[in-house]
Amino acid sequence: MVTIIIPTYNRAWVLEKALNSVLAQTYPDWECLVVDDFSTDNTKETIKTYCSKDNRFQYLLNESKKGANGARNTGIVHAKGDYVSFLDSDDEWHPEMLEKQIKQYLKSDNIGAVYSNLHLKTPDGNEKEFGIPLGIHGNIYKETLAQGYLAPTSVLSAKRYLLNEVNLFDLTLPASQDDDICFKLAKKCEIAYIPEVMAYMHINSNNRISVNSQNVAMGWWMLWNKYESDVLNYCGKDVMAKHYRECLQHFIQANNTPMAWKAYCKYTQFGGHLSKKRQIFLFLYCLSMGNIRRITPIIQKMI
Numbered sequence: 001m002v003t004i005i006i007p008t009y010n011r012a013w014v015l016e017k018a019l020n021s022v023l024a025q026t027y028p029d030w031e032c033l034v035v036d037d038f039s040t041d042n043t044k045e046t047i048k049t050y051c052s053k054d055n056r057f058q059y060l061l062n063e064s065k066k067g068a069n070g071a072r073n074t075g076i077v078h079a080k081g082d083y084v085s086f087l088d089s090d091d092e093w094h095p096e097m098l099e100k101q102i103k104q105y106l107k108s109d110n111i112g113a114v115y116s117n118l119h120l121k122t123p124d125g126n127e128k129e130f131g132i133p134l135g136i137h138g139n140i141y142k143e144t145l146a147q148g149y150l151a152p153t154s155v156l157s158a159k160r161y162l163l164n165e166v167n168l169f170d171l172t173l174p175a176s177q178d179d180d181i182c183f184k185l186a187k188k189c190e191i192a193y194i195p196e197v198m199a200y201m202h203i204n205s206n207n208r209i210s211v212n213s214q215n216v217a218m219g220w221w222m223l224w225n226k227y228e229s230d231v232l233n234y235c236g237k238d239v240m241a242k243h244y245r246e247c248l249q250h251f252i253q254a255n256n257t258p259m260a261w262k263a264y265c266k267y268t269q270f271g272g273h274l275s276k277k278r279q280i281f282l283f284l285y286c287l288s289m290g291n292i293r294r295i296t297p298i299i300q301k302m303i
Contacts, residue, residue, distance in 0.1 A: 002030045002098050003081035007071030008089035009037040012046045017092045019050050027098035033078055035060045035071040069169035069177045076163050085157040094198045101157045104192035112189025113158040115151035116198035130201060137193040141186040142234040148243060150182035154199045158185055175219025183227060217250035241272035
């Protein structure tokens, strides 16, 4: 059986798309745990309607707000399936998502996780690619660390025992938790890839943590501090410098000057080098707290 975990918080207005895409699955052996992260809208009533129609749906309530990953962890703890597939409450799946995931698992006992491609859907119904699909499979820990990502949670599935072995989602990270769980799984097992678009993200949805630039920047910083040793061992200093340069860019975007300077120091520690012109602009940035909004776009282009 597959356990589907949908974390949600005040998303009653879009939740039905996700739930309907679960009902449309061609693979029937599933349970769907919808974890309400202490919502204040009519999320509970929406979920209960589906529970009354199909007993494969279950409603779980966090008694205090724990965030999306705390809600996912709640779902994993209550899961009964051998496999766990994640779906965000404002995303939707292709009808054959579960069927194709299971087919990948049946190819080899060594496969512990499966991912696929995701597209963005605009309010007018148009689609565009989300990121650049890596298209890699097998033992891909080194490649995943080098790239810095693998897949968002809505196209990720994993064996339940492995999720428990890697200690679930890391609640200490303010962002990049999906990257972290992919890294931990890639280090533990072989990962299979479905080269098709199997999920859709609606970009007009609100409440996504990824829109908070401070969380994004700090999450990226904490992620690479966590994996610094492995990146150096598997990929080398150049890759480590690249990731800290990305931290620098995120902190500049978030107008966090002290952390931008720390990221720059890490970048240079591992051999990164800015041109003299870019060093001057960075220096000016660090001195310009009073005019930060005016010069940030310039600095971002230079870095």
